[in-house]
Amino acid sequence: MYSIQDVSKKTGLSTHTLRYYEKEGLICGVERSQGGFRQYTDEDLEALGLICCLKNTGMSLQEIARFVSLTRSGEHTLAERVSMLRQHRENVLDRMAEMQKYLDKVTWKLKFYTEKLNAYEAAEGKNSECACKDRA
Amino acid sequence: MYSIQDVSKKTGLSTHTLRYYEKEGLICGVERSQGGFRQYTDEDLEALGLICCLKNTGMSLQEIARFVSLTRSGEHTLAERVSMLRQHRENVLDRMAEMQKYLDKVTWKLKFYTEKLNAYEAAEGKNSECACKDRA
DNA sequence: CTAAACCTTAAAGTTTACTCTAAGTCAATA
DNA sequence: TATTGACTTAGAGTAAACTTTAAGGTTTAG
Numbered sequence: 001m002y003s004i005q006d007v008s009k010k011t012g013l014s015t016h017t018l019r020y021y022e023k024e025g026l027i028c029g030v031e032r033s034q035g036g037f038r039q040y041t042d043e044d045l046e047a048l049g050l051i052c053c054l055k056n057t058g059m060s061l062q063e064i065a066r067f068v069s070l071t072r073s074g075e076h077t078l079a080e081r082v083s084m085l086r087q088h089r090e091n092v093l094d095r096m097a098e099m100q101k102y103l104d105k106v107t108w109k110l111k112f113y114t115e116k117l118n119a120y121e122a123a124e125g126k127n128s129e130c131a132c133k134d135r136a
Numbered sequence: 137m138y139s140i141q142d143v144s145k146k147t148g149l150s151t152h153t154l155r156y157y158e159k160e161g162l163i164c165g166v167e168r169s170q171g172g173f174r175q176y177t178d179e180d181l182e183a184l185g186l187i188c189c190l191k192n193t194g195m196s197l198q199e200i201a202r203f204v205s206l207t208r209s210g211e212h213t214l215a216e217r218v219s220m221l222r223q224h225r226e227n228v229l230d231r232m233a234e235m236q237k238y239l240d241k242v243t244w245k246l247k248f249y250t251e252k253l254n255a256y257e258a259a260e261g262k263n264s265e266c267a268c269k270d271r272a
Numbered sequence: 273c274t275a276a277a278c279c280t281t282a283a284a285g286t287t288t289a290c291t292c293t294a295a296g297t298c299a300a301t302a
Numbered sequence: 303t304a305t306t307g308a309c310t311t312a313g314a315g316t317a318a319a320c321t322t323t324a325a326g327g328t329t330t331a332g
Contacts, residue, residue, distance in 0.1 A: 005278080016321060019281090024319095035328050037279055050245065057238045061319070078253040085246040092239050096232065102193045103228050109186065110221040117214040141308075151309090152291055160289095171298050173309060197289070 001031075001039040011048050025065040026051050028072060057092045137167075137175040147184050161201040162187050164208060193228045 004015045013021070018038075021027050027047060031039045047068075054064050067084055070077040140151045149157070154174075157163050163183060167175045183204075190200050203220055206213040 003278085014321080015279090017319085020320065033279095033328095035279075037328080050241075053238045053241045055319095057235060057242065075252075075256050078249060078256050082246065082249045082253050085242060085249060089239070089242050089246055092235065092242060096235050096239070099193060099228065099232050099235070102189045103225070103232070105186075105189045106193065106221060106225050106228060110218065110225055113214060113218045113221060116211075117218050120211050120214050139308085150291080153289085155311090156290065169298095171309080173298080191289095 001041065002045070004038045004040070007040045007045065007048070010045060011052060013048075013052075021051065021061070024061055026061060026068055028068065054088065057088070058095060059088055137177065138181070140174045140176070143176045143181065143184070146181060147188060149184070149188070157187065157197075160197055162197060162204055164204065190224065193224070194231060195224055 002010070004018055007013075007018060008015045011018075018027070022030060022038075027044060030044055031041065033039055051064055051068075054067070055061065059067075063084070067081060070081050070084075138146070140154055143149075143154060144151045147154075154163070158166060158174075163180060166180055167177065169175055187200055187204075190203070191197065195203075199220070203217060206217050206220075
């Protein structure tokens with residue numbers, strides 16, 4: 001059993017965010033102490049792992065809540081869950097391909113500016129003693 | 137020369153967004169017709185290409201505005217521009233590695249649920265004529 | 273036994289990046 | 303020339319995902 005504080009440390013989510021996720025239906029059935037404090041199990045942590053995975057790959061909290069609610073509705077929702085995951089996987093793959101394309105552009109631009117900078121600094125060194133020699 | 141409508145089509149950004157980007161300092165010096173209409177040049181389009189590239193790889197509009205303003209401030213800002221791009225490139229690489237890790241998890245989950253679904257449908261077919269046969 | 277450090281809820285506030293509205297100007301066409 | 307439709311600005315509104323606040327109950331170390 002973990003306190004909300006423990007879980008916050010383990011997941012990197014703030015305690016505020018953990019309560020918020022519960023309110024939004026992303027985490028369900030977290031047990032409580034007699035005093036009403038949340039007591040997370042290892043299963044809850046696992047569920048949070050999936051939630052973070054989906055969230056960090058661009059799934060909206062609303063969709064995640066939908067997925068979680070399907071998970072709790074029994075086996076007749078398996079087809080829809082599979083279809084959601086399959087679609088999401090496609091989205092992630094597309095996103096990664098796009099990122100790679102953009103990365104190439106950033107790399108190219110960086111090369112371009114680096115060369116420009118080298119030329120500029122060479123010229124600067126030739127023409128004058130520069131006050132900003134100690135630039136890292 | 138392109139109208140805001142043309143540029144909207146070419147970039148996929150709405151006309152609202154294009155004006156908004158201008159207001160926020162992401163695009164500068166767009167020419168105007170005698171009637172005050174925006175007239176974008178090929179250079180503006182190129183600049184927009186870089187803006188979209190940076191934005192779609194996770195740079196905030198504020199940072200992009202900063203980069204653009206450096207670009208317009210002369211060669212003494214080259215070092216900072218290079219450093220921004222270098223840092224951004226690192227971020228993109230980190231993000232891609234993270235995505236790959238999460239993708240593996242999604243793939244694994246998908247496999248898990250697909251197998252569960254197959255088992256479920258097999259059992260379903262064995263035990264009863266199901267009303268929802270025409271599921272895709 | 274009391275004070276500090278936790279926990280609770282409900283609700284308001286914040287940030288980012290748009291997106292839309294209103295009121296008016298400009299351009300091309302019937 | 304009148305109307306349609308695209309353009310202009312300023313500013314209000316929206317959605318998502320938190321984040322903070324307020325007001326109060328619980329637990330545990332000293």
